[in-house]
Amino acid sequence: MSGGSVDEEAKPDFSKKFRLDFETLLKWRRDVRRFRRDPLPSGQLDHLLHLADLAPSVGNSQPWRIVIVESLEKRSEVTACFEAENETAAKTYQEDRAVHYRQLKLSGLKDAPVHLAIFSDEDPEQGHGLGRMTMPETLAYSTVSMIHTFWLAARAEGVGVGWVSILDPGTVAEILQVDDSWRLVAYLCVGFPEEEHIDPELERVRWQSRSPLETRLFRR
Template identity: 45%
Template sequence: MAEPSGRPDHAFSDAQRHGVYRAIHERRDVRAQFLPDPIAPEILARLLDAAHHAPSVGFMQPWDFLLIDSRDVRERVHWLFLNANAKAAECHAGERGLLYRRLKLEGILESPLNLCITCDRSRGGEHVLGRHSIVETDLFSTCLAVQNLWLAARAEGIGVGWVSILDPTELAGILGLPASVYPLAYLCLGYVSDFPDRPELARAGWRQRLPLAERIHDNGWGQLMDSPALMTALDALEPRR
């Protein structure tokens, strides 16, 4: 059987590859482990630079970064969370409802820094290359900036938590955003006492990671994977929870 003919000189070293995959697998949505220690400016600069180097459709770069350390602003955002969370809790009854109310779902006041990554939906003008068929690609591109920042933060030993239980219109009002700018991700950043070995919702019993092999389709939806070699390779991976 012929060996793969890829370009090994394009690959990272074993240690560098390990670092990339470690950041991916050990990244956590942090809510309860924040320490008060500030993030040094040179480290924060690296995180923002990593986010700014995310790919974007048509190279539109629709993101902006709002650094929020004001206690007053964070308290107003926290109030938004409390209101939205109370409404969300009403969707869950019985044991599920009790579990929901025990979950820690934000670290707005505990983290030393909040960061809102926004998406300017007008950036690039009316006709952005590659956006004609799927206008939401600006939102998708901004999500890539969020992920870049998140992985870089994990490599720096900094925790990140995404607060999604917020009304975006009210949040935009608090932050004074223009009409064309959408508050895509409200993040809490800071050093942490520890990174949990499993995602918080998995540890709490809310949901567990789905089996990867069952999420792979061949040539069309619902067509079972027909690659014994790939299945063997998946089985050989280190178990991840």
């Protein structure tokens, strides 16, 4: 993936404090499900989206397409889609795990003041196809890179983000009436967190703890 270049004379010198602060930012980047309903200050969302747009992308294609879902009717339809898919998912679990699943809070759709539907254009003119002919999925990977950039930028300003993945992509695309070439990558809830926790919620409610890096590290 390609990103912006920095003139050698202007190359930043990231201090030890900055590096420690960045590590703290990564640790505090949580998937938020509990939001306060008060809106973001005027201009803050636009600022965060401009920061996110600095993310790298394959062929410099910037394939992300961001839909700000303001319509209460469309939000309600997305929420109904989530509830239907969540019920389907619940039925795949058995006994205690099924009970546990139904107790989880898996979205902030009804409280978050901002809803963002993030799509990836699967055939963007920008970039002229560079870098994606053998791996077209790099367009979606680029969009995820933008999402993570947005997430970190938001968290640095005290704003929380929650990724709602229990949705049918086709249904969401139909609700929002987007171009047929757009692929849903994420539906994000955005707002100020009701609570602040450094540990993941799924770890606190004993669904799944994090595991050591060594379990995912291989050498060949």
